[in-house]
Amino acid sequence: MELPFSLLLLFLSFSTCLHLSHARGGQRSSLPSGFENGGYAGSTRHLFKESRSHIGNDVARGYMTNSDLEKAVKAFGRRCSNISRIYSIGKSVNGIPLWVIEISDKPGEQEAEPAFKYIGNVHGDEPAASIVENVHLHILPSMNPDGFSLRRRGNANNVDLNRDFPDQFFPLNDDVDMRQPETRAIMNWLRDIHFTASASLHGGALVANYPWDGTEDKRTNYFGCPDDETFRFMASIYSHSHYNMSSSKEFQGGITNGASWYPIYGGMQDWNYIHGGCFELTLEISDNKWPSANELPTLWEYNKMSMLNLVASLLKTGVHGRIFSSDTGRPVLGSITVKGINHTVKAGRTFADYHRLLAPGGRYEVMATVPGYKSRSTGIWLEEAAMTLDFVLDPEVTLKGFLCFLFRRRIKNNNLSKHRQLVGPKRPVVVSNA
Template identity: 30%
Template sequence: MDTVFILTFLLPVILATTGFNPTQHHDYEAMEAVMNNVHEKCNKITHLYELPTGTFEDIPSTTVNGRKLKVLVFGKHPTEHTNGIPEFKYIGNMHGNEVTGKELLLRLMTYMCDVYLGETTEIEGNFDMKHIKDLIDNTRIHILPSMNPDGWQIASESVDNYQNGVLGSDKWTVGRANANGKDLNRNFPDLDNLYYNLEAKPGHRNNHLDRVRQVLKNLSSELEPETKMIMSWLHSIPFVASANMHNGDLVANYPFDKTRDGSSHSPAKCPDNSTEMAEAYSLQHADMAKPHKPCDTNDFSKTEGTTNGAAWYSVPGASELPKIWEQNINSLFSFMYQAHIGIKGEIQLPEGIRPGSAIAAIRVQKVGEPKPIDHDILSTESGDYYRLLENGLYNVNATIHFMDRNDNEQKIVRSKCVQVDNQLYSKSAQVVNFDFTQLDEPYIDESCKNEYQDSYDEDQLRQYYDLMWFLRNYAAPRNTYDSKYNVY
């Protein structure tokens, strides 16, 4: 499961237009036109598709009012996942009246296409043509400009409520929700709370979302069409890093977003050090990390333009119309490059065992720390993995569970000592492969063994790496039913 950041900006006026104009806002039809035009112009490096993705049943294909959620992908291999190339996504306009993100992403896709083709008259920002082309060639970048086009329409039809470019103080929520009046940002399963309930238990799961089919079944009446489409998306593409763009203030908000003690403001950081990733955006922004007029009582410049979600709350936006593109262009590219920090590699399996039938769980412990980082990641169905890490020396363990030909459960562990030295704006993370071709030969690298060595207790492993449902839900063909594990 990738780490999702929330980026917020000042709130400008909503204006509709029929073509791409960097100074105005686009309605649904104009947004479609921009995406279609970019795809046609850069058809070799882009792919245009609609949500939902995957093979999950009973997922809506339109919003409440019949609109599509459309995604434009950039990449050297835009139509499919390719081993060694991380998946990244930007989402805008989750709240219909928070429109800055959508326009920023439309301009971003237009600019990326022009730069790649060499058709720009002038390179903007600090990232030159080589950096941008390298990023596109080595990353699969998914851009969803509007997650809530119905809400945008509702907001735009209330334009008379805007005063001097912003909504009136009593009208700022118009169009925030979807057409059913549901706040999509509050409509997803509470995974923060799920993790908090699990983290104190020995051998708890920490490396995937809950069973998507069970979640959809249990919450079917509570989840909105847009929410279900996004959930299917998250479960069908192995995203490495993501950001969701909002309005409200200038800050890069990193997880978790819910306090552990139920209080209104109390930091609740996730196991990974997400502060550095948030700073990859905020420190490249023109104003985010600098003293500026806040939209509420918080001055985020004191924390380098970042905040922990559980320590912050959101309020209405401001009245001025910022130069959004100039402020954010460096940040947008800087953050995409974060998909290439840490390590990546392939899980090498014996002949006859396809990658999807033996998913590896990657556990990481920084040398000098008493315990592993409480966030394992899983290899993809094609056998590659991506682990975002800050600089340092790590003990990295890869574990596979699979059923052998005699229907016996097998587990194999491989260990490596890895020095991570991230290079600024590198197009590739350090490659660390794990060789399982000789399953009967144990391999443990003890060159950076900590005082604490994970014992891989049998009972804990069976609970901790409960992957068989995942193999069949995510990696194996989804049209077969396995009665033994009661999953498809």
């Protein structure tokens, strides 16, 4: 069963809550500068360093039923109500709610910040302050509660949920209504929230897996996605922050390309990247799919820094910013592309904020594109720290751009007219020489 990994996500929730209380007292920390991270040595020094945590007695030390898990999620919501929100993204085949914990300094509010999601219990038979203040962290402890109850890999319909997503090579049916309810819930969730990155927790191996998960010819070969270097960097963040994942004898550096390991189709990881612009890893965090209950605290200690550092990497690496219009000064919806990388990241709908993950230590040409505006590109050298890069775009002097300008002007005039009707005509300013 994957329920042990559901418990790790609860441990992460409580740990983040505890980290917040410490950090509010002014404590900040980072990894030692000598921390080795394979090809990205030193890149994690801006992240969290190891600290011994003691999970309180109110956090489960053994296995939970679905009912126990729901109670624990709601108890966390009550305990940390100032930084959390509990909500459901849907129900399983048997009607069990798929509860999510959102952790943020402003839970439930839209902000110009990246969003990260952790997903546990995908398969039923495989049982801190800077984050809170600058990231919206969403935790789904159990995606497949029915499979856990039935002690099997698939859901109540015996469907493997990690083979149920639309696939780029074999799209049998892209209709969301044809998917399992748990799959539909994930797909709708990604459409509702603009996630930057994600990770799902699995058991049966010890490795951080990254796209692509399949190949067009179904052969077992390395097949990297357009952001292969960035994904390898993210996977290395997890493996080198882990107690012993990076020392794996089977997987060099504790990471693997999915298609190079064994191809799968209809997986959640590739679908996230293609359809949501969300950088997702598949984390195999235990060779034993069903570790004993007394092993869970050790499993947590081995993985806690990896889980925190993976989220923290959203803040410490990559390019972040917003897109504005030069004529109005307002944010405008657009997209970000990087020369040489065939992948588009869309800006957020409310603030036009973008969060483009990129491996550090390289030169990139970043371009912002908005319909009706002149695109603008900027060359950057991305150091080991994150970069803020806002774009201000000029309207195009074309028929399309002119029509967009007239449309925006009309809306502005209508709003001004409504305002004048409410406050009355503007009184003239009289200048007296007396």
